[in-house]
Amino acid sequence: MIKVGIVGYGNLGRGVCLATAKAEDIECVGVFTRRAVDSVKPVTGYNVYSVDDLPKFKGKIDVLILCGGSATDLPATTANYIKDFNTVDSFDTHAKIPEYFDKLDKIAKENGTLGAISIGWDPGIFSMARILFGSVLPDGKDYTFWGKGVSQGHSDAIRRIAGVKNAIQYTVPKEDALKRVRGGENPELSVREKHSRECFVVAEDNADKARIEKEIKEMPNYFADYDTTVHFISEDELKKNHSKLSHGGVVIRSGKTTEENSELLQLSLTLDSNPEFTGSVLTAYARAIYRLYKKGETGVKTVFDIPLKYLYPKDPDDAFKTLL
């Protein structure tokens, strides 16, 4: 059995609990939290400990699955965890990946540990599609569309506006853009042409809805460059119709092998639950990290470095007999 620890119990930590509980070759030693231990009740009934107790578990956990956020949590903490543990995380600030990689790789190699960074679906499975598709169809162009799905960052941005009680924002790929890309046009698409943003907002009583709508639509970076629609709804309606953290998207590569022949490659995900699926991906990579560590590997790996067979729950060296 592979012994894992789960650090953090938000949406993603909950997803990892559910995924590890389903995996027959994985045993969860416990969930580690910075909150009061008694306040955390994992859906799977796992033991809960304070993160301060982690040093006591050195040697008793094969892989720590880190479920903190990329903005501040992972950059501040992973370097510390990887000194004592093999780790898997979902660091997703694309621009800062090289810096994050270099820092952790050095520490992991010094300490004889192994980490997988930026695991999930983007970065993660979508990145795998980009490198695979780009390598087998070099004369082409890549497109990544996200959605329809809930963007936590955009939802949070709306919630910070005065007079907003609650909000959910969906990123929606534009049908016309998808059609042009799938038609092999290889168009240059602006930000506005690729995605629109749909907002469901619960306003406080007596709030100025026109002002809220204007503030959303003009918010730089988040909304100003997009076609944005704003719907004011009740808290009940939000809970009833917009409580799933659905997401997904598609990576499309369109290109030519010769002037006459076009080829279209697509990988798409349609997810009812972004955190549950991401938790399931992290769990498969925890298995891979365990196996690679047993083979003597140290340092930091990404999805580009890890052979697919190591994700497979059964004997990795037998996978080709049935799945190839």
Add this chain to the structure above:
Amino acid sequence: MIKVGIVGYGNLGRGVCLATAKAEDIECVGVFTRRAVDSVKPVTGYNVYSVDDLPKFKGKIDVLILCGGSATDLPATTANYIKDFNTVDSFDTHAKIPEYFDKLDKIAKENGTLGAISIGWDPGIFSMARILFGSVLPDGKDYTFWGKGVSQGHSDAIRRIAGVKNAIQYTVPKEDALKRVRGGENPELSVREKHSRECFVVAEDNADKARIEKEIKEMPNYFADYDTTVHFISEDELKKNHSKLSHGGVVIRSGKTTEENSELLQLSLTLDSNPEFTGSVLTAYARAIYRLYKKGETGVKTVFDIPLKYLYPKDPDDAFKTLL
């Protein structure tokens, strides 16, 4: 520069010529044929040699790309080539892969060479989707649909019928089955429910078309278990409308992370030219085999064993900086 040799110049060999000619890091030493050397004129202008001359090229070719057929050619010849060369092939007789693997792996290890077998899109890219999707969504069900596309085997089977001058057979996935799978139903689908077969046949003058149609539709294994339609057309129409070796398909995994949440993962290919795309995949894996051989690897690999970064035309250890 990676020096490759190409063995065989049929549709696939032509595809590999085109793909290697486009790759900036690959140089083709020559095409090796069993036919009269003068009769083979590669589209890329490559040198042509007899396969009998191959031993002279030992040490001068980094990877041999084998473009023979899986039925008799590869099983009879790869074992001989892999004694002296690193190889890449597209062996696609799924049931015989374990036996083929074991035989070649032993010879390659004894001779210090490295081979990649069963490279292409199925087996190949579709196999990668099956193992990846199955690992990250373990509670689910896999479906592979092929087409719409030309099946050479089925086209050949029709051509062997008395009175048939020429024929092209398309394998067509059934829309209703695709819809049910994508809807998350996880249905049990019979062979007939998944695909239909559409045949375009040029009959000889005075041939009994009713008999030909009956023979096609009742042919065991190839057609009897499918809904088959037969269209009789002229040779001109066949040349004009059915000369592309188009193909493709989709791997779908539909499953659940919890009772409430379903996830749908899909990888699809829409190919104008099956052999040109397959040639491009073989070329990317020739690059990977070269790199792994340089790292000291020997034996036989499949797509499950080879990290994606080794396919990437640029520096594999830098890929994560831009593609992740």
